[in-house]
Amino acid sequence: MTTPDTPASGRVPFNDLGRSALMDTLRAAVDEVVTAGDFVHGRAIGSFERQFAAYNGTAHCVGTSSGTSALQCALAAVGCGPEDEVVTVSATFVATAAAIVHTGASPVFVDIDPATRTVRPDQVRAAISARTRAIVPVHLYGHPADPQELSAIGAEHGIPVVVDASHAHGATWYDGPAAVHADVSCFSFYPSKNLGAFGDAGALVTDDADIARRARALRDHGREDGEVVAAGHNWRMDTVQAAVLGAKLPHLDEWIELRRRAADGYRRLLEGTGLTLPAVAAGAGHAYHLYVVRHPERDVLQAELARHGIDTRIHYPRAVHDLRPFRAFRTAPEGLPETEALARQCLSLPLFPGLTDEDLDAVARAVRAALRTVGKRAAASAGPADGAVPAHPYRPTATARN
Numbered sequence: 540m541t542t543p544d545t546p547a548s549g550r551v552p553f554n555d556l557g558r559s560a561l562m563d564t565l566r567a568a569v570d571e572v573v574t575a576g577d578f579v580h581g582r583a584i585g586s587f588e589r590q591f592a593a594y595n596g597t598a599h600c601v602g603t604s605s606g607t608s609a610l611q612c613a614l615a616a617v618g619c620g621p622e623d624e625v626v627t628v629s630a631t632f633v634a635t636a637a638a639i640v641h642t643g644a645s646p647v648f649v650d651i652d653p654a655t656r657t658v659r660p661d662q663v664r665a666a667i668s669a670r671t672r673a674i675v676p677v678h679l680y681g682h683p684a685d686p687q688e689l690s691a692i693g694a695e696h697g698i699p700v701v702v703d704a705s706h707a708h709g710a711t712w713y714d715g716p717a718a719v720h721a722d723v724s725c726f727s728f729y730p731s732k733n734l735g736a737f738g739d740a741g742a743l744v745t746d747d748a749d750i751a752r753r754a755r756a757l758r759d760h761g762r763e764d765g766e767v768v769a770a771g772h773n774w775r776m777d778t779v780q781a782a783v784l785g786a787k788l789p790h791l792d793e794w795i796e797l798r799r800r801a802a803d804g805y806r807r808l809l810e811g812t813g814l815t816l817p818a819v820a821a822g823a824g825h826a827y828h829l830y831v832v833r834h835p836e837r838d839v840l841q842a843e844l845a846r847h848g849i850d851t852r853i854h855y856p857r858a859v860h861d862l863r864p865f866r867a868f869r870t871a872p873e874g875l876p877e878t879e880a881l882a883r884q885c886l887s888l889p890l891f892p893g894l895t896d897e898d899l900d901a902v903a904r905a906v907r908a909a910l911r912t913v914g915k916r917a918a919a920s921a922g923p924a925d926g927a928v929p930a931h932p933y934r935p936t937a938t939a940r941n
């Protein structure tokens with residue numbers, strides 16, 4: 540007999556990219572590009588850019604080859620370069636900081652709010668110096684980093700806010716898209732993202748015509764109206780990716796709604812279990828790219844969940860300022876305790892639009908069973924009077940690729 544506490548035997552994958560009712564439509568979109576042969580600079584690019592700008596409530600969209608190149612292109616377009624500083628977070632995927640470093644600028648890492656896992660505006664304010672050229676908040680896991688407060692800080696100091704919105708397609712702030720508040724928002728269309736391509740792709744959106752013009756030139760070898768106006772790059776989006784994204788975009792809101800329903804289900808089923816669940820700030824429309832819980836015994840919990848067939852990931856196991864290439868950069872003077880705690884404790888549960896109620900139940904049962912084991916182990920390791928500490932048999936089993 541199963542009870543609510545009996546772990547389910549069914550396996551729950553972390554994601555399922557092959558399960559899409561849209562496959563025929565997507566194949567037809569790719570076919571059109573193949574037939575037209577316009578693989579680079581193709582028609583589907585302009586058409587997707589117009590669609591995605593409208594979706595974000597912005598005047599311009601510039602498609603790029605990846606989320607990383609969108610960030611680099613945006614930072615270069617707002618003028619970041621050597622000698623500059625960029626205030627950002629360390630609780631993010633390494634690409635955010637790498638894009639800053641590749642412009643020649645230095646990241647300055649500040650801490651996050653432990654509830655929303657996004658940047659603390661007071662720390663951004665405190666970190667601004669005469670050298671600050673941009674502020675780069677990250678809408679981590681899909682929760683918007685206070686767009687109004689950050690754009691007010693940017694405006695006060697005349698510093699552009701360039702958001703890493705790679706996790707946040709569909710995130711809103713009060714009654715509109717979060718992107719309308721930033722100078723530039725950058726997106727990744729890595730296949731597992733809320734809006735995913737059939738490979739790598741990215742885009743930036745902005746209301747600023749000059750930024751959009753510079754970004755268009757920078758992504759295409761510095762070319763503008765037949766002239767080379769800058770030493771540019773090849774950061775172009777492939778036409779095939781634009782066609783796939785254009786066919787998927789009309790479904791994005793429906794998929795975000797399914798993600799939100801799954802997140803509500805997790806909240807209902809997991810509240811009171813001892814996990815710290817994601818919080819949502821007033822005004823924030825969380826896009827739930829990831830459903831990230833926290834627990835002090837995260838590695839044991841992950842291994843136990845794997846034993847019960849529940850596939851989880853860690854986003855991200857190390858804070859960026861703790862990675863070798865980034866250790867030399869400045870951090871907030873008080874350190875980044877909340878960022879470091881998140882890296883030690885975060886665990887991403889399965890979340891994708893096709894997740895069923897049965898999947899949610901299976902995860903919740905497994906979590907309860909796993910937490911019982913965690914509790915028993917904690918009691919046992921507190922046990923021996925001679926102070927002997929049992930060897931820890933658990934290691935993280937799955938970290939995220941990005």
Ligand SMILES: Cc1ncc(COP(=O)(O)O)c(C=O)c1O
Binds near residue numbers: 606631726727
């Ligand atoms: C927060 C964040 N920023 C930037 C990127 C880089 O995007 P891409 O892999 O498309 O270059 C990712 C990708 O996973 C990301 O999660």
